[in-house]
Amino acid sequence: MSQNSKVGNDSGEEIILSVSGLTKHFPGAKTSFFGKHEIVQAVDGVSFDVAAGESLGLVGESGCGKSTTGRLITRLLEPTAGTVVFDGQDISKLNNSELRPIRSDLQMIFQDPYASLNPRHTVGTIVSTPFKINKVVPEGGVKKRVQEILEIVGLNPEHYNRYPHEFSGGQRQRIGIARALALRPKLIVADEPVSALDVSIQAQIINLMKDLQKDFGLTFIFIAHDLAVVRHFAQRVAVMYLGNIVEIADRDTLYSSPKHPYTKALLSAVPEADPDAVGARERIRLTGDVPNPINPPSGCRFRTRCWKAQDICASSAPALLQIGQTQVACHFPE
């Protein structure tokens, strides 16, 4: 959708990840016995850049294609179209053996702290697997390094021989973070890393990731389904709706003056931290669900739930254009 993928990152920083026209269509159910498969347009032409050391929030309701985008970037999935340029190399079409040397630079933290740790492996095995697979032997041995990492993420290094089921959700997510951190990646995609956790634990995990980002100069893509979670983490936020990016801006701009109706709606669901802004923000309640990505609405995909929709919204898809500090895809931005 975007013609200008550079915007929103005007400083002269090094771009570590550049995604353009990224598309993933899954085969859905068959239309009839002899018919073709339906096409699930999970991600449809997504473009953005991420600067080294930056943290980008990727926000949208469930089913908008955020996880798919994350898995395309980490190449757990192969894109249907588009490119993913990571560290100067287009990785979108590499095969498994070509990807192997890059994988350790590109890690993922998963949403479900229960499903993401092998129940039959000890913490030690889980966190040392990245070393073993990549045949990396750190100074002082794998075990020593793994125990250092466990300490860094706030776990007791003596728990090396324990099994995942002996830990709480928050601790398990720390194990997942330790594993992602093991080989000192350049980019980490964190797919809703706290949405399965108690609210009281969420802040601890977010603070941990913040510290790690600072200490190790990591670049983060932080996926979340609401704007509240990324507010204190991301420097820049991309809002995603039904496979498209509808708005990207730096955090302050996006939170203080959202341009896209969908962003406004998401923002009005965020509990207000800043009392001054209360009056400025009207309550908007999104009705209905995200439409089915097999048959997305024509024109603007948000039009079925948009209170500002006009005829043009059904006939023509708005492009992601620069308006002030923001890139927004709407015919009638704020």
Place this chain on the structure above:
Amino acid sequence: MIGAPIQGRSPARMAWDRIKKDRTAKISAITVAFIFLLALASPIFTWILHTTPDQFHPETLDPSFGTNPVGKLGGISAQHWFGVEPRTGRDVFLRFAYGARTSLSIALSATALATLIGVLVGLVSGFFGKTVDLVLTRTMEIILAFPSILFALAVTPVLENLLESWGVPTGNATRIPVMIVVLSMFGWPYIARIVRGQVISLREKEFVEAARSIGASRTHLVFKEILPNLWAPILVTVALNIPTMITSEAALTFLGAGVIDPTSDWGAMLLASVPFYSVDPMYTFIPGFGLFILVLAFNLLGDSVRDALDPRSSR
């Protein structure tokens, strides 16, 4: 720097703790162990009883008829604990003990071979999917649809001739390997089907993706990430497969495609007892009861193993 390592309780350890508290499991395990001991210790009994399972004892038979054992209950005596065989006078206790040996070795070897094939096929089929899976699942379905005992009877002579043409001596030296192959040929699809289903649900799990995202090979994914999660279902399937194998082995022998006399076997004993069952019912009862108890104990043990490994499942 670091104190004594704290060892976690592995899921296997917890299952073990659970099974130790299960009375049915205990009783059936003791029964199975007892039969195993009997099988292993059979040479000791040869020594105690001063005879072999193959030795004829015409003196124990009624001379007026010349076939039936003298005395009550098939000739039970201090010398012949389970009586003697009609027509030959061979010691039934020794034939029972040695028969347990044969039956268990064939059934367990067949189970081991079926498990090896079943696990490998299940892993490949479930993990790789697509055409490989289609071909393998069709094969499993075809084998499962066969009337296996009839088919086993039909292929036994074919395989036997093949082995003999390679120079393997005739008799049990060809018969027993053929039985093991035939039994496992019909046993592996049960294991493969279960493993395949489990692999399909596991391969999409995030921990497998996590391993993929650090560049793990397919071999690592299959054998290091997925397989360790399959020990529980494999163990349960195997435990419940052993009694089926024991029954099939006995059936095969009973129908004439099994162990050849004079080697003892429970199925063979049953077969040999049939002509005499009205005059010497004890001879039929002993191997029949042995089979019944062994199969029941293995089944109950299998159920207990399943319950211990998956505490949420109910009987």
